[in-house]
Amino acid sequence: MLLLLRGSGGDVVSAVIPHRESMTVEFKSDASPIGDDELLAAMVCMANADGGATYLGIEDNGRVTGLSPKHQNLTGLAAMIAARTIPPLAVRVSGIPRDDGIVAKIEVPKSTRVVATSRGLVTRRRIQADGTPECVPYYPHEFDTRASDLGLLDYSARPVIGASVEDLDPLELIGSVG
Numbered sequence: 001m002l003l004l005l006r007g008s009g010g011d012v013v014s015a016v017i018p019h020r021e022s023m024t025v026e027f028k029s030d031a032s033p034i035g036d037d038e039l040l041a042a043m044v045c046m047a048n049a050d051g052g053a054t055y056l057g058i059e060d061n062g063r064v065t066g067l068s069p070k071h072q073n074l075t076g077l078a079a080m081i082a083a084r085t086i087p088p089l090a091v092r093v094s095g096i097p098r099d100d101g102i103v104a105k106i107e108v109p110k111s112t113r114v115v116a117t118s119r120g121l122v123t124r125r126r127i128q129a130d131g132t133p134e135c136v137p138y139y140p141h142e143f144d145t146r147a148s149d150l151g152l153l154d155y156s157a158r159p160v161i162g163a164s165v166e167d168l169d170p171l172e173l174i175g176s177v178g
Contacts, residue, residue: 017055017096017103019062021133023125024052029059030104033068036080040117043081043108045135047089048146049125051110057103066101074104081106084118112150114143 018025026042028034034056046052056077057067071077074093082088092107116122124138148154160167 017058017064017105021060022052023127023133024050026052026054026133027058027060027062028054028056029065030057030068030071031059031065033070036084037117037119037121040081040084041121041123041135043089043091043106044085044115044117044121045123045125046108047085047111047115048123048138049110051108054106054108055103056106057101064098064100064103066098067104071104072102077104077106086116086118087111087113089115112152114138114146 021027024046026046028039028042039054039056042054046054056071058064074095078091078093081091089111090109094105094107096103096105114122122138123135124142125133125135128134
């Protein structure tokens with residue numbers, strides 16, 4: 001759906017809201033309003049995957065219900081997310097005015113470090129067999145794999161417990177120098 005909103009200079013800017021959720025798009029209802037813990041879990045989940053955008057004020061089926069009064073202070077929303085994630089997650093929040101209420105677009109960067117809520121919840125996003133996204137627990141044994149995938153960890157540079165110089169093949173050492 002294509003929306004029009006006012007930019008910082010008063011100009012009219014188009015904002016596209018995707019039609020469905022994906023690996024990098026999440027819809028969150030705020031009609032109730034959504035609890036901070038649930039919102040933080042969604043932010044952590046996105047940061048620990050590929051990043052993306054969470055649209056707060058949209059139902060899972062794409063219907064816009066708008067923001068609750070609790071979350072209409074967009075600067076406060078970004079500050080709450082940063083204050084309650086470890087390391088602090090710097091999100092960008094913008095408002096998309098609609099006839100049926102304001103939608104908050106929360107842009108979540110892909111993190112190179114594992115991000116958790118201040119209560120210790122660590123999740124990651126994945127796609128299910130039917131193509132819908134979900135957040136699942138992110139276990140410590142998966143952390144090194146992510147660091148390696150991001151080019152931040154070289155398994156060949158890790159020490160081997162109990163190894164000595166005698167265990168090294170001199171022919172491999174000569175080949176790597178030249």
